[in-house]
Amino acid sequence: MKADTVKTEVINSIIEGYKGKEEQLIGLLQDVQAECNYLPREALVAISERLGIPLSQVYGVATFFRAFSLKPQGRHKVTVCLGTACHVRGGLRLMEKLERDLKIKSGETTEDLNITLNGVNCLGACALGPLVVLDGKYQGQMNSDKLDKVMKPLRKS
Ligand code: FES
Structure with a gap:
């Protein structure tokens, strides 16, 4: 199994855990970033599609807080x-x-x-x-x- 596949599965399971809790978008983004060290575009799209949150809203939150990064971060x-x-x-x-x-x-x-x-x-x-x-x-x-x-x-x- 490729590393990317593993990450996608982990991200999907994190998103699943937030079904019905869409108001906790910040917590979800924190969990994804903790896993990936940044917020990959694919994850933001998956969040939007799976939780029915407009992509613009997901990006809005991801770019508003300095703690989030859309680029890979160093260890x-x-x-x-x-x-x-x-x-x-x-x-x-x-x-x-x-x-x-x-x-x-x-x-x-x-x-x-x-x-x-x-x-x-x-x-x-x-x-x-x-x-x-x-x-x-x-x-x-x-x-x-x-x-x-x-x-x-x-x-x-
Ligand atoms: S200028 Fe205040 S801590 Fe550096």
Whole structure:
């Protein structure tokens, strides 16, 4: 059995579990994303067809919330703060270094689906700047050497 077939079966069974609970679209999308790591177009179409929810409504919810992604996401998430306080302390240089090292731009995912890189504006912890978040863990007072060190385990896994 091909991997895609397995995913389709899992997605269909998740959708089945929401029959009669169409008002819980956000929960359904969360479950699909937890399974696939993003929201594949095929899944959104299947949700629309099987639950009778207009595709525009499914897309509307999927694109409204930042937590949802329509593109495959990496196993690891790297976020660089580019807010003013972090920017003046070198946040942009850290982002440029990561873009060079990972050979992707902000908002993209490495080809092996290992790392997704994003920039954000102020994470509300300016005193820690420049700030980088690795898989949800805040790493403050970041610099180039420290970044190499904390990125090493992520790049291997
Ligand atoms: S500017 Fe980076 S945390 Fe506020």
